[in-house]
Amino acid sequence: MHYYTPEGRAVLDATAGLWCANAGHNRDPIVEAIQSQAAEMDFAPPFQYGHPKAFAVSARIAALAPGDLDHVFLCNSGSEAGDTALKIALAYHATKGNATRTRLIGRERGYHGVGFGGISVGGISPNRKMFGSLLPGVDHLPHTYNREKQAFSKGEPEWGAERADALENLVALHDASTIAAVIVEPMAGSTGAIPAPQGYLKKLREICDKYGILLIFDEVITGFGRLGYAFAAERYGVVPDMITFAKGVTRCRWAACWCASTSTTPS
Template sequence: MNWSDIGYNIRYAITPMRRHREYAQIMTDKTEDTTTEMRDARYVMHPLTDARANLQSGSLIIDRGEGIHVYDLAGNRYIEAMAGLWSVGLGFSEPRLIEAATRQMTRLPYYHAFTHKGHGPMVDLAEMLVTMAPVPMSKAFFTNSGSEANDTVIKMLWYRANALGQPQRKKIISRHRAYHGITVASGSLTGITANHTSFDLPLPGFLHLTTPHYRREARPGESEEDFATRLAQELEDMIQREGPETIAAFYGEPVMGAGGVIVPPATYWEKIQAVLARHDILLVADEVITGFGRTGRMFGCETYGIKPDIMVLSKQISSSYLPISAILLNEKVFEPIADQTHAIGTFGHGFTGGGHPVAAAVAIETIRIIRERDLVAHVAETGAWMQDRLASLADHPLVDEIRGVGLVAAVELSAAMLSPAVPLAAGALGKRAALHLQNGGVISRAMGDALALCPPMIIDRDGIDAIVAALRHALDRCLEELA
C-alpha cells in the first residue's frame, strides 16, 4: 500500500467519526433548547419579520384553535382578529372541513392536472367557481397561493399578448400600497416599499398609480367624487404617456388589504373602468382578501360594481385549511391563450400541487358552508355592527382615522394630537398598540401605524364587542405611556 492509499483510508475513516461528533453536538444543542419558543428563535426564519430581533425575542407559538379563538402553548386564549392572515373565514377546527379533507385523503390523496389529467374535486370546484362568479367567466386555473396565482396571471397576460401578435403589450398598471404577492413578478405588482427594498423590485414594466386613499391623498376642498375623477385622469394620462398599445392590464383589489384597508372613494371603480374600456385594457380583480363574503357580498366586485376580465381567488376559498388559489378567466382572455397553446403544443406552466384534490375538496365544502349558513348575510349584519362599534373609538386622542367595509377594517393611529407632540418613528405606535392588544387577548396586525381587523366571518356581536373593548384598553395603555 502506498502513502496515497494510506491517506485515503485515514481520511475516510476519520470523516464518519467527525460526522458523528457533529451530529452529537447538534443533538446536545437541541436538548438545551428546552422550549418550542427557544427552538423557534434558533431554527426558524420567519416571513415579514425582523430576523435579528426574532433571534432575541422569539415568537408567539400558537398551539391550537377553536372557533374565533387560538391558544398558545401556555394555554392563553386570544381572539384571532385577523383570521390568521385575512383568511380563516370559518374559524378554527370546523369539523366539516376536517371530515372533507379526511374523506378525500383516503380516496385520492394526490393527483395533478398536467397533460390531459385531472380529478373529480378539481372539476367540481372549477364548475362551482365559474358558475358563481359575479360576471361571466369561462375557465378556472388552479395554483397554491395568491402570489402564485398573480404570478401566473402576469404570465398569462404576456402569453396572450404574444398570441394576439401584440408583443409590445406587456406593461401592467397597479397602485401604490397595493398588495398582490411576494414572488418576483407578483411582488413587482405590489406597491409597498418594504416588499421592494433590497429585493431590486419592481421589475421594469410594472407601473404604479396614486393610492385611492381619500383622507391621505385628496387635495384641500376636494370631494370624494372629484378625487376619483382626478385618479381616473391620472390613469388616462399614464396610458397616453406609455402608449395604450403597450398596456396589458390594470390590476386592483376591490378594497386594498395589506396596504392599510383602503376603501375606494365614491365613483372610483366606475371611472377607472370607463378609462380601461376606452382603451380596451383588461381589468384584473384581486379578490384574495375580499372574496367569499368578506365585504358583505360574495365578492368585492359585487360590492363596488366591478366587472373584471380575470379574478384571483384564495385565502377564504378553503378557509386557509389547505393551500389553494384559483384564477377565473373570461372568454376574451382564454380564447387567444387556447389558440396559442394549440400552435405551440402546450401551455408551459403549472404547479405540482395546483388544484390538489384534498385542498379542492376542502374548498368545495367551505363554499357549501358559506352558502348553507348564509354567512354572506351574516357578515353584512355583523360587519355593520363592527364598523359602528369601531366608530365609537373616533374620539380617542390616538385615533386618526377608522375605515373599512363588512368584516374588514383598519384603525389608523397618530400621536400628533398629543401636547406636546411625542416624537415617534413611523410604525412605532402601531407596533406598541398591537402588542398591548395581544397582551389583552386579541391578535391584530400593525400595518405601519394602522391596526388591521379581519376576524373570522363566523364572529358574533359579543366577539366584536370584546375586540373593541380590548382595543380601547390597548389605546389607553399607549396613551398613558406616551403621556
C-alpha cells in the same frame, strides 16, 4: 375563533388566520372534508392528470363569479394567483398578435403577494426595496387615500374617482399599445383598509375598455363574502377581466385561482 398558547390560554384570532380561516378553526365538517379527501386521493400531479373534484370546485367557483367570468385556473396561493394572472395577461395579448403589450400597471400601496410579479406591481416600498429592479416595464397608478378629503367618510368616500384618470396619463406616456393589464385590489387591505372611492373602479373599467387593457381585480382578501357579496366586483358593479382569489376558499392556502371571461381572455 381561538388559538391556544402552550399553557392553554385562549388567544382570539382576530384576523381569522390572516383572512384564511373565515369559517373558524377546527370545524368538524371542514376537518372531515380534508380527512376524507386525503383518504380518497392525496395527490396527483395536475400537469398530467385531471381529477373530477378539481372540475367540480371550478364549476362552483365559476357559478359565484360575476358577469361572464367562467374559466378557473387553480394554483397554490394568492401570490401565485397574482403572478399567474399577470402572465396570462401577457400570453393573451401575445396570442392576439399584440406582443408589444407587455407593460403591467399596479397601484401605489397595493399588495399582491410575494412573487416577483406581485411585488413588482405592488406598491408597498418596504416589500420592494430589497429586491432590486424587479420586473421591467411596470408602472403604478396613484393610491386613492387622502385623509384631508376623505376623513369621516361613511361608506365609500366621495372624493377620489379622479385618481383613476391617472391611467390616461400612463397611456399618454407609454402608449396603449405597450400596456397589457392593470391590477388593483378593489378594496385595499395590506396597506390599511381603503375602500374604493365612489365611481373609481367604474372609471378604471371604462379607461381599460377604451384602450384594450385588461383589468385584474386582486380579490384575495375581498372574495367570498367579505364585502357582503361573493366578490367585491359584484359589490362595486364592475366586472374585471380576471379575478385572483385565495384565503377562505380552503382551509389551507392551496387553491388560489382566477376567473377569465371567454370574451376577452383565452381559455
